[in-house]
Amino acid sequence: MADDPISDHDRDSLHILPLAIIPLRTSSLRRARLVKNVQLDSVIEFFDDPSTGSGHLNIESLPHEYGWPEMPVHPDLKVLRNLAKLSSFDVYSLRVQLRELGIPVNENEALRLSPRKAEELTVYMRDFTRPLIQNIYGTDDLEIQCFEQLVSMLRNPNVKQALQKLTVMAETLSIKVEEIPGFLEDYGDIFLSLSYYKQCLDSIEPTITDFLEWLDQLNTSWQGRSDPQLNATCRVIEDTINGTMAAISGRLESFYRNTRDMWESVSAERFRKVETLIKGYHTTIGGQLCALTVKIQAWARSFPSKNAGGPARRAKFLMTEMRQGIERVRVFETNAPSVAALR
Known part of the structure; x- marks a missing residue:
């Protein structure tokens, strides 16, 4: 508009x-x-x-x-x-x-996503495109700047070996060779979604690491030990953040592994299964990352350096802003589908 x-x-x-x-x-x-x-x-x-x-x-x-x-x-x-x-x-x-x-x-x-964001994610997309390039061209040394470039190369394969591989792939997928680029375009966005979530996770990880280090110090300090409510809040927040980060990382790694394996025995059925499963996790991973990002960015704005804010002010922020709504992060994990289906 x-x-x-x-x-x-x-x-x-x-x-x-x-x-x-x-x-x-x-x-x-x-x-x-x-x-x-x-x-x-x-x-x-x-x-x-x-x-x-x-x-x-x-x-x-x-x-x-x-x-x-x-x-x-x-x-x-x-x-x-x-x-x-x-x-x-x-x-x-x-x-x-x-x-x-x-x-x-x-x-x-x-x-x-905006074109600028898609361009930013090129380095992440390479993890997904490398097995495909290796499968078709026999090498992953090709300079691919974006997924669209890969699709363009497949529209006009100038290597005899690549054309032969594409012909085999088309027969496996029960489609025509000229339909492969369009077929792969449908999945480029799926790979882009995983790249997006991985970048979101990577962007907050350093701040979360700093926050958890401070939280551990608070939890073992005299202030933390002498205040049972503060101590309990520290444990809940720490367990929630650690558990959520581990869950997101584990799922993304599982998706990476399955997309790599997919090209070794590619089939239309396997393609659809991977697509369906990844889409099924969008709301879970998106919700978890959204909650963590909002919380940790609020912390970073309030305490932009390790020396910003005294212990009392930080503890108050923890008990109010950080604690409120943290239970919603746990709900995402409780309602998440089983990742075992991907293995």
Whole structure:
């Protein structure tokens, strides 16, 4: 929508949903964003400026703000109440969740990563494309800058060996050789989703490591030992973060392994199975990463260095902002499908 441009930052975010992509009736809401706050609640954000702060409004306050009657419920309020329940606002989770809710979007490209983000993920995509290149060309030394470049190479294979391999692959998949590039394009986005989640995980890992080190120090300090409630909170947060990070890493590694193995005995059935299983984890991994990212970014903003904030202030932040909503992270893991099906 030309009148409601969506920034690359918003499009690529885990915790920001630009409402311009949702067919709302209220024009000022279409210019706003739905964001996850540090308590992991969804709130309407009308502005966010480093100098003036953020302008947030609870969804249930909208009828009073806009003069909507209690009954019948305004259509925009119905939509926003459903959106507020979503676990993550990343494009891959949104594809699943919006479809389940029957909520359309305003443009076909709204639920795709920005070109800039896709380019950033090239280094991660190589982990997925390397086995395919090796399988077809017999080498992984080719300079592939993006998945689209690989697809283009397969449209015009200039190596005899590659053409022979593509012919065998086409027979295995029961499709024509010229249909292989289009077939692979369907899966490029699946690989891109894993690259996206891996980058999100890598981006927060250093801050989480620093936070857990401080948490361990607090837990073993006199302050931590003498305050049972603080001690218990430390343990819950530490166990939740460690468990969630391990679960995400384990699943991503399992997906990497299965995509590598897939090319060794490729078949249409195996292709579809891997696709279905990975899509089935989008909301789980997206929700976990969204929650961890929001929490740890709030911590980093409040305490940008190891010396920022005294022990009392940090402990207070831990007991309020960090603790509130942390149980939702555990729910994602409880409701996650079994990864054993991939092995």
